[in-house]
Amino acid sequence: MPRTSGQKLKLLYIIKYLEENTDEHHPASTADIISWLASNDIQAGRKSIYDDIEKLCDFGYDIIQVQNRLGGGYYMAGRNFELAELKLLVDAVQSSRFLTTRKSRSLIRKLERMAGKHDAGKLQRQVYVAGRIKTENESIYYSIDTIHRAIQENRQIRFQYLDWNLEKNLVPRVNGEKRVSPWALIWQDENYYLAAFDSVDACMKHYRVDKMGGVEVLKAAREGMEQFAKVDLAAYTNRTFGMYGGAEEIVTIQFPNRLIGVVLDRFGREADIRRMSEEVFRIRVRVMVSGQFFGWLAGIGADAVIVKPVPVREQYKQWLTKITETMK
Secondary structure: OOOHHHHHHHHHHHHHHHHHHOEOOEOEOHHHHHHHHHHOOOOOOHHHHHHHHHHHHHHOOOEEEEOOOOOOEEEEOOOOOOHHHHHHHHHHHHHOOOOOHHHHHHHHHHHHHHHOHHHHHHHOOOOOOOOOOOOOOOOHHHHHHHHHHHHHOOEEEEEEEEEEOOOOOEEEEEEEEEEEEEEEEEEEOOEEEEEEEEOOOOEEEEEEHHHEEEEEEEEEEOOOHHHHHOOOHHHHHHHOEOOEOOEEEEEEEEEEHHHHHHHHHHHOOOOEEEEOOOOEEEEEEEEEEOHHHHHHHHHHOOOOEEEEOHHHHHHHHHHHHHHHHHOO
16 A cells, blocks of 8 residues: 655655656656656655646746647756766766776766666767776775865875885885875876975975875864965966976977967967967977976977077987987
């Protein structure tokens, strides 16, 4: 016999059914809704369904009634996300490097439920990215949440920095226990980095979040507010390559005009760019001079020429020479 107490849940069950099972091409008839409720031990009649739908519409749900020769029915029109938006989110989750394969699948299943069963199959997309490598550190998902909480509560954090070994396992780095004041999370080169103040060295540093283990929030208040206030995060990420540090220099580089898109992708549209002729232009930019910076230039080839400062130009030559010598 149907449970009378289930009547208190009837509106919730109706919403659940409409959200998961209907769209403009798949309306649910009154009989469908009654049958669904009965399968959940809730008794309902046609008139009560009409009244319930009306109440839900009065509350703000966008439920549309359609009439056709087969009898028509109701469907949920307004959703938090349109199908196209969900597709973008699924693509982002599936191609994200910092999410493990298992976590990506879990998130996509949740997004599919938001689309309803008739559109869920359209979200089972395949996003192919050349050489895609997913992180193996399942805890990164929770490390990010812990870091956000520490920032919101103005607290320091402690963690163990990790390194890969030849057995392909993440293991604690020697002297890798860190205690820092977290200030911002940075998404760069498909990885999450934490920008934090190290009170021991009295400077801002960054750490890859997928190499942070055992992140915990401490009671101590954060330090380094003045130092962080001086950091332009957008400019900082533009002048670092692979988030590797190095001596900061203002460098002038010359490129052929056809590479303007490559340069803008790297340094942004606000970069100081000057046309030198009909063939070449120069960019004056602040960068962290490191092997990763030189590697980026080498990837472009002879078309990228460091004009000044001369010491950086010579350092680049030495870097290239050292590489060629190792190949002999």
